[in-house]
Amino acid sequence: MADKRADQLKEITERLEQGVKDIFTSEMYTTYLRTMAKFHNYSFNNTLLIAMQGGQLVAGFNKWKDTFHRTVKKGEKGIKILAPAPYKVKQKMEKLDEQGKPILDKDGKPLTEEKTVQIPAFKVVSVFDVSQTEGEPLPSIAVDELSGSVQDYQDFFKALEQSSPVPIGFEDIEGEAHGYFHLLDNRIAIQEGMSQLQTIKTAIHEIAHAKLHAIDPNDPEQTNRPDSRTREVQAESVAYAVCQHYGLDTSDYSFGYVAGWSSGKDLKELKASLETIRATAHELITTIDGHLAQLQQQRQTQQEQPQGFIGVRVAVGS
Secondary structure, eight states: HHHHHHHHHHHHHHHHHHHHHHTTTSHHHHHHHHHHHHHOOHHHHHHHHHHHTOOEEEEHHHHHHHTEEEETTTTTOOEEEEEEEEEEEEEEEOOOOTOOOOOTTTTTTTTTOOOOEEEEEEEEEEEEEGGGGGESOOOOOOOOOOOOOOOTTHHHHHHHHHHHHHOEEEEESSSOOOOEEEETTTTTEEEEEOOHHHHHHHHHHHHHHHHHSSSTTTTTTOOSOHHHHHHHHHHHHHHHHHHHHHOOOHHHHHHHHHHOOOOOOHHHHHHHHHHHHHHHHHHHHHHHHHHHHHHHHHHHHHHOOOOOTTTTOOOOOO
């Protein structure tokens, strides 16, 4: 059974790789990449600051205007991040020879010279998320939101909640995000009012983030945490694989999503992550199956209970 499941997941991830590869060959992807390349890659600390303030695709006020022909909407408040602001000062320093040793004067004292040195420093600046702007649309290779119902949706979603390492809740999320994993609160939020299929797919995507990309308290610099592109490739690929296993087709959506987050036609991030994707999907499917079996057993037990005395109220005393 385990071997069969592993073979099935291998086949599914190979199908994902081919589907994404097909998108890479299109002109639409080239245009998309050209645009995405104009956005800065931010440090881990700034990425965290942006996520905490609800941003995803951010740029400065003038960059939105000059590069993307979009303007920040009136009344929008900027997302605060740290930008390098080094400054120069003149300092007296020892003169060194080619070997890096101090040059001495006739009295044996080190000679000094005045040099201009750059002191690293930072300042707080404002950037704005794409949802805070309006104007020319950015090119996208994502397809429309998924539609459709899911068989035994209530049980399936409950099994997902029980399989998630963090609580899942619904809310009205500003912007175009379908959901997010909150790093500091350790919770998952899902956009309310979506189709059953989109809700299930989004929940699995965010559960994958929670399993793979939570903050490691033992690694303050987060040196082992993958970059944002790889994180999205992994999460969406796990969502695709798990949905495929249960007969839920998200191919069009997931292929476009993964291609949009990958950086080159060699599928570098996807290929490097395939084993992580397979292992996480396998673990999640096994856990979901276990919870589904328990839910079905509970329902069967309830149905088999005698109904004769249900609803009878016994009064004790007066």
